[in-house]
Amino acid sequence: DVKVTQSSRYLVKRTGEKVFLECVQDMDHENMFWYRQDPGLGLRLIYFSYDVKMKEKGDIPEGYSVSREKKERFSLILESASTNQTSMYLCASSSTQPGAGELFFGEGSRLTVL
Amino acid sequence: DAKTTQPPSMDCAEGRAANLPCNHSTISGNEYVYWYRQIHSQGPQYIIHGLKNNETNEMASLIITEDRKSSTLILPHATLRDTAVYYCIVSSRGGGSNYKLTFGKGTLLTVNP
Secondary structure, eight states: OOOEEESOSEEEEOTTOOEEEEEEESSOOSEEEEEEEETTTEEEEEEEESSTTOOEEOSOOTTOEEEEEETTEEEEEESSOOGGGOEEEEEEEEOOSTTTOOOEEOOOEEEEEO | OOOOBOOSEEEEETTSOEEEEEEOTTOOTTOOEEEEEEOTTSOOEEEEEESSSOEEOSSOEEEEOTTSSEEEEEETTOOGGGOEEEEEEEEEEOSTTOEEEOOOOOEEEEEEO
C-alpha cells in the first residue's frame, strides 16, 4: 500500500516554541505539499516542493518554513509558534506525470498552540 | 488558477445516485478537473479526474460538459459511508512542469438512511 506518514497525530506546544512537523512518503514522488485545514476555511496550501531542496510558497506561507533534504521527507517548521497556528496540518505527495496529479494524503497532525 | 464553485451542502438518500455539481467557468485548455473527498478526521482521498472526456472508475463517474465550464461527480449508489466533504479542484501549474492543487471549501454530502 502506498503511504504518506506524518510523524505525530497530536501535538500540544506553547507560544514561541519551535515546532517541527515531519512527513515521509514511500512512493518516490517528486512533489510534496503541506496544507492546513481550519473549520469553514477548507484546505489551504502552505508550501510545496517539486524536488529535493526546492520549495515554493503556497497561499499562506507566512509564519512557516519548510525543508526537503531528501526526496521522501518534507518537513514543516514553525519557527515561533503562535495560537493562530492551532490547526490540522496535512501532508501530501504526488507524481510529476502530466495529468496524474493525484494527491496522496497523510492522516494529519493536529497541533494545538497554547 | 481557475476557481471552482460548489454548493456548500447536499443531501442524498441511501441507495440513490448522488450528483455533485461544480462550476469552473475560467478553466483553461490544459487544466484537469479533480475530485477528492474527505471523511471526518481523515486526510482527503482521491476519487477521479478528467480533462474533457467523461470518466468512470470503481468509485464514481465524472461528467464534464462540452465547454468544460462545469462538471458533475456521480456516486451511482450512495451509502452512508459516502457522507463526506467533496472537493472539486482544477489543476494549476506549480514550479517547473509540476502540478499543485488548490482546495476550496467543497460540498458536504450527507447520505441519509
